[in-house]
Amino acid sequence: MSWQITKEDLPDLARGATLLGTGGGGDPYIGMMLVQRVLGEGSITILDPDEIADDLFVVPTAQMGAPTVMIEKIPAGTEPTLSLRILEEHLGRTADATMPIECGGINSMIPLIVAAESGLPVVDADGMGRAFPELSMETFAVYGVHGSPLALAGERGERVIIDTGDDDRQMEWLARAVTIRLGGVGHIAEYAMSGADVKRTAVPRTLSMALALGRAIRLAREEKRSPFDAIRDTLATTLYQHVRTLFEGKVTDVDRRTTEGFAKGVARIAPADGGGGELEIRFQNENLIALRNGRMVAIVPDLICVVDSESAEPITTEGLRYGQRVRVLGISTPAMMRTPAALAAFGPDAFGLAERFSPVESLAGEERQPAPASTLVH
Amino acid sequence: MSWQITKEDLPDLARGATLLGTGGGGDPYIGMMLVQRVLGEGSITILDPDEIADDLFVVPTAQMGAPTVMIEKIPAGTEPTLSLRILEEHLGRTADATMPIECGGINSMIPLIVAAESGLPVVDADGMGRAFPELSMETFAVYGVHGSPLALAGERGERVIIDTGDDDRQMEWLARAVTIRLGGVGHIAEYAMSGADVKRTAVPRTLSMALALGRAIRLAREEKRSPFDAIRDTLATTLYQHVRTLFEGKVTDVDRRTTEGFAKGVARIAPADGGGGELEIRFQNENLIALRNGRMVAIVPDLICVVDSESAEPITTEGLRYGQRVRVLGISTPAMMRTPAALAAFGPDAFGLAERFSPVESLAGEERQPAPASTLVH
Numbered sequence: 001m002s003w004q005i006t007k008e009d010l011p012d013l014a015r016g017a018t019l020l021g022t023g024g025g026g027d028p029y030i031g032m033m034l035v036q037r038v039l040g041e042g043s044i045t046i047l048d049p050d051e052i053a054d055d056l057f058v059v060p061t062a063q064m065g066a067p068t069v070m071i072e073k074i075p076a077g078t079e080p081t082l083s084l085r086i087l088e089e090h091l092g093r094t095a096d097a098t099m100p101i102e103c104g105g106i107n108s109m110i111p112l113i114v115a116a117e118s119g120l121p122v123v124d125a126d127g128m129g130r131a132f133p134e135l136s137m138e139t140f141a142v143y144g145v146h147g148s149p150l151a152l153a154g155e156r157g158e159r160v161i162i163d164t165g166d167d168d169r170q171m172e173w174l175a176r177a178v179t180i181r182l183g184g185v186g187h188i189a190e191y192a193m194s195g196a197d198v199k200r201t202a203v204p205r206t207l208s209m210a211l212a213l214g215r216a217i218r219l220a221r222e223e224k225r226s227p228f229d230a231i232r233d234t235l236a237t238t239l240y241q242h243v244r245t246l247f248e249g250k251v252t253d254v255d256r257r258t259t260e261g262f263a264k265g266v267a268r269i270a271p272a273d274g275g276g277g278e279l280e281i282r283f284q285n286e287n288l289i290a291l292r293n294g295r296m297v298a299i300v301p302d303l304i305c306v307v308d309s310e311s312a313e314p315i316t317t318e319g320l321r322y323g324q325r326v327r328v329l330g331i332s333t334p335a336m337m338r339t340p341a342a343l344a345a346f347g348p349d350a351f352g353l354a355e356r357f358s359p360v361e362s363l364a365g366e367e368r369q370p371a372p373a374s375t376l377v378h
Numbered sequence: 379m380s381w382q383i384t385k386e387d388l389p390d391l392a393r394g395a396t397l398l399g400t401g402g403g404g405d406p407y408i409g410m411m412l413v414q415r416v417l418g419e420g421s422i423t424i425l426d427p428d429e430i431a432d433d434l435f436v437v438p439t440a441q442m443g444a445p446t447v448m449i450e451k452i453p454a455g456t457e458p459t460l461s462l463r464i465l466e467e468h469l470g471r472t473a474d475a476t477m478p479i480e481c482g483g484i485n486s487m488i489p490l491i492v493a494a495e496s497g498l499p500v501v502d503a504d505g506m507g508r509a510f511p512e513l514s515m516e517t518f519a520v521y522g523v524h525g526s527p528l529a530l531a532g533e534r535g536e537r538v539i540i541d542t543g544d545d546d547r548q549m550e551w552l553a554r555a556v557t558i559r560l561g562g563v564g565h566i567a568e569y570a571m572s573g574a575d576v577k578r579t580a581v582p583r584t585l586s587m588a589l590a591l592g593r594a595i596r597l598a599r600e601e602k603r604s605p606f607d608a609i610r611d612t613l614a615t616t617l618y619q620h621v622r623t624l625f626e627g628k629v630t631d632v633d634r635r636t637t638e639g640f641a642k643g644v645a646r647i648a649p650a651d652g653g654g655g656e657l658e659i660r661f662q663n664e665n666l667i668a669l670r671n672g673r674m675v676a677i678v679p680d681l682i683c684v685v686d687s688e689s690a691e692p693i694t695t696e697g698l699r700y701g702q703r704v705r706v707l708g709i710s711t712p713a714m715m716r717t718p719a720a721l722a723a724f725g726p727d728a729f730g731l732a733e734r735f736s737p738v739e740s741l742a743g744e745e746r747q748p749a750p751a752s753t754l755v756h
Contacts, residue, residue: 090468090539149537158548159527161468161539162556170536177555178540 025105025131403483
């Protein structure tokens with residue numbers, strides 16, 4: 001069933017999208033403000049992916065670039081839709097709907113800007129099921145829909161079209177170069193596909209999941225319930241079945257450097273009571289691997305989410321500060337994101353990690369099993 | 379009147395194009411071999427720019443990238459024509475002819491490859507009247523025809539379209555980034571224009587001039603006449619009226635470094651007899667300024683050409699070697715390349731030079747005036 005998003009939903013969506021950003025993905029609150037400005041009192045139609053026509057023509061839209069630059073370069077509001085128009089003109093076909101390419105971070109919001117401007121509906125699905133740093137890391141590509149041709153719009157009305165056939169990494173490589181020379185941010189339309197393609201290749205209902213997560217956290221706080229129970233209960237009805245508390249404590253160290261356009265580094269969390277044990281998180285924009293006392297407890301593409309230990313407010317890599325009291329959650333990704341082909345596109349090896357993928361529900365044990373007092377404080 | 383180019387003309391054209399490359403422009407002998415391969419025993423029709431129809435649709439073609447990389451990455455032969463096809467598809471219009479964007483260096487040859495492959499004629503004109511390092515340094519742009527949309531083809535069939543409206547420097551900036559990531563060389567079609575535009579904005583008959591220069595030098599050698607007289611006599615019938623011998627001697631120093639994708643540096647030439655005096659040439663791919671005993675005697679966009687002191691064979695910046703006996707020629711550019719608008723696009727300031735443009739015929743004095751024995755050896 002299709003449903004409507006209004007401006008009242010946006011703060012909840014931003015909160016959920018930050019959680020699914022797993023530390024990266026760009027700031028959805030910036031995107032939220034842009035949607036609010038364009039949407040006003042209106043609403044956006046969201047289409048359930050199971051119910052769309054097989055011949056629906058879907059053109060996903062997104063922003064690419066360094067998250068830090070996005071904050072400084074808020075788009076005028078025309079570039080997101082311009083990228084869609086460039087691709088429509090190039091293909092000689094008008095889009096019936098847009099869709100996110102990733103559900104975590106700012107790209108949860110960009111398609112809503114396009115929808116609010118153009119009147120198009122948005123398909124409730126995406127190609128990352130979280131946030132990833134590169135345009136080629138898409139379930140779309142894994143299951144046979146390629147990104148080319150990609151249309152890119154710059155803030156001074158620059159129009160670029162890149163077509164690398166079925167080589168999505170080359171597409172990413174060239175589009176990244178253009179984006180850097182455009183000042184760090186470009187708006188893109190890519191992975192144009194049919195409704196049938198969406199059903200076969202997209203991670204379904206991730207926009208509604210982000211909204212539901214953000215709303216559940218807020219309502220639990222308002223009603224003095226545990227926001228962590230709310231996260232668990234919300235995910236229980238989705239393809240993201242398993243939630244594990246990987247660690248709880250305070251941030252003791254954040255070593256972050258920006259290199260080759262990525263924020264790379266390590267964060268360390270120790271028990272707040274000064275007891276022994278440690279969680280180490282290595283990140284490249286997004287959190288990639290969590291090691292508890294040296295033993296791996298979660299690894300990409302599963303989600304490693306750092307949240308405030310009281311409010312469950314998600315914290316990005318940029319927002320990590322010494323002394324913060326945090327809980328680190330491990331969340332399982334859907335089966336379609338764990339196949340050998342999927343892992344080749346966005347598993348550990350794609351990020352240069354030597355570790356092999358293993359599901360968080362195997363690595364981190366049962367959530368209810370007794371944990372050392374020093375590492376699990378309720 | 380239209381005329382034909384055959385494979386027998388190509389070595390002469392390559393020689394003339396090297397001279398007009400003023401030290402840079404890429405190696406036309408590489409391009410020549412590619413033309414020979416595609417052309418075989420056939421011929422290419424060359425159109426006089428004064429005689430083309432005003433509504434002729436002309437799509438210039440060229441190669442962009444670092445000359446040193448071009449030698450290592452000889453195109454398969456399909457990319458030059460692919461760039462034309464990409465632009466045709468994008469514009470929804472079929473080209474009637476192609477044309478060089480620069481008449482010096484390898485880009486004298488690229489349109490001939492396209493012509494030999496496609497059967498299109500080539501317009502005898504270009505947009506630089508020599509070689510320049512950037513796509514925005516075009517008389518086309520100076521007189522109101524802009525480069526966008528630009529189509530770029532990569533060696534693995536990558537297709538890129540860049541449209542920056544009337545901002546040709548931004549077009550160059552983005553296309554350069556893509557070219558670098560394609561491995562250093564891209565094939566481009568840009569500055570699509572009408573026959574009327576060609577008449578208004580192009581430097582006319584530069585392809586035939588390059589051919590005539592190369593042929594005149596060769597014939598003079600064969601007939602034991604002075605190749606320098608041959609150069610002077612050939613240019614006397616063109617828009618390049620003035621030739622001056624700026625210096626003659628041996629190369630004593632070449633300081634060349636590759637930085638930001640350019641070969642930048644200084645060459646010094648001293649009298650071969652050990653006498654006093656010196657010519658200093660500063661270059662950025664192409665020779666930009668010549669100082670004789672510290673006093674400027676020629677400056678961009680006028681041509682500064684280093685040639686062998688006996689055979690008049692042109693020598694590129696890459697080919698400069700210690701001890702070479704050389705003559706340095708200054709050649710005046712056409713009036714349309716010396717207007718304030720033209721100088722803003724490709725005059726001294728465009729290369730970061732503090733000196734102001736002054737015509738070589740004023741700076742270097744009369745060719746027949748007595749010169750110090752140590753600097754002019756006949």
